[in-house]
Amino acid sequence: MVEPVLEISNLVKNFGALRATDGVTLDLRPGEIHALIGPNGAGKSTLIHQICGTLRQDSGTIRFAGRDIGAQTGAERARLGLGRTFQVSSIAPEFSALRNVMLAVQAKQGSSFRFFKPVMRDRGLVDTAMTMLERVGLTARARIPAAELSHGERRQLEIAMALALRSQAFLLDEPMAGMGPEGSKSLTRFLDTLRREAPILLVEHDMDAVFALADRISVLVYGRIIATGTVEEIRRDPAVRAAYLGDHA
Numbered sequence: 001m002v003e004p005v006l007e008i009s010n011l012v013k014n015f016g017a018l019r020a021t022d023g024v025t026l027d028l029r030p031g032e033i034h035a036l037i038g039p040n041g042a043g044k045s046t047l048i049h050q051i052c053g054t055l056r057q058d059s060g061t062i063r064f065a066g067r068d069i070g071a072q073t074g075a076e077r078a079r080l081g082l083g084r085t086f087q088v089s090s091i092a093p094e095f096s097a098l099r100n101v102m103l104a105v106q107a108k109q110g111s112s113f114r115f116f117k118p119v120m121r122d123r124g125l126v127d128t129a130m131t132m133l134e135r136v137g138l139t140a141r142a143r144i145p146a147a148e149l150s151h152g153e154r155r156q157l158e159i160a161m162a163l164a165l166r167s168q169a170f171l172l173d174e175p176m177a178g179m180g181p182e183g184s185k186s187l188t189r190f191l192d193t194l195r196r197e198a199p200i201l202l203v204e205h206d207m208d209a210v211f212a213l214a215d216r217i218s219v220l221v222y223g224r225i226i227a228t229g230t231v232e233e234i235r236r237d238p239a240v241r242a243a244y245l246g247d248h249a
């Protein structure tokens with residue numbers, strides 16, 4: 001079997017008396033979209049926070065690209081290529097889309113000396129950042145301040161920034177939230193191409209998107225994974241239908 005890019009084993013997180021993550025084991029394999037679904041409050045965001053390092057697990061392990069990252073900071077994990085996107089805070093709204101991606105490229109290069117040079121005249125840096133914007137379809141919007149981009153465009157920008165960090169896996173927490181039907185459809189098409197860059201762990205309530213995209217689905221209920229399988233397996237699973245899917249299936 002191909003080695004998973006991300007491997008989570010027996011992860012546990014308690015908030016006081018509440019066990020928000022209750023022995024979660026799951027993996028993300030090269031080339032796949034693995035969707036994580038479940039009712040509100042099931043613990044999906046808590047799990048994503050532990051994977052990206054903004055929340056520390058109480059016990060269990062997180063392995064990424066062959067190493068244990070459970071004790072590393074979020075910044076260290078990002079530098080290793082764990083790309084959490086759709087974190088609005090990562091965008092500087094007053095900067096252009098291009099400048100935002102350039103900052104991500106610089107962060108990857110870790111080259112502080114560049115601050116001595118007027119960055120917009122650094123051809124290599126501009127070209128690299130433009131390539132990322134082209135890959136997400138934002139070339140025409142490169143010079144627009146990020147604050148003026150649409151909701152969907154900002155998500156594309158975040159992906160361009162994650163690409164600049166040479167992410168080896170993407171963690172996407174509800175990317176379709178707040179999008180209309182057209183926006184969701186175009187983001188679905190986009191994510192379908194993004195999987196060629198790196199596998200995606202996708203937390204999403206939009207079942208049309210999940211069923212269209214996922215190679216595998218894991219269902220989280222009260223902090224526990226109650227089932228993992230293909231779209232068809234999950235749709236047929238009686239426990240999943242009872243706990244979550246109901247009429248969606």
Ligand SMILES: Nc1ncnc2c1ncn2[C@@H]1O[C@H](COP(=O)(O)OP(=O)(O)OP(=O)(O)O)[C@@H](O)[C@H]1O
Binds near residue numbers: 040042
């Ligand atoms: N920092 C915290 N302190 C205490 N309880 C928390 C904290 N963060 C989350 N919780 C609780 O942990 C449980 C899981 O929450 P979480 O936000 O991870 O669920 P979710 O599956 O992402 O929900 P949704 O689909 O609504 O986003 C909930 O009961 C929530 O109230």
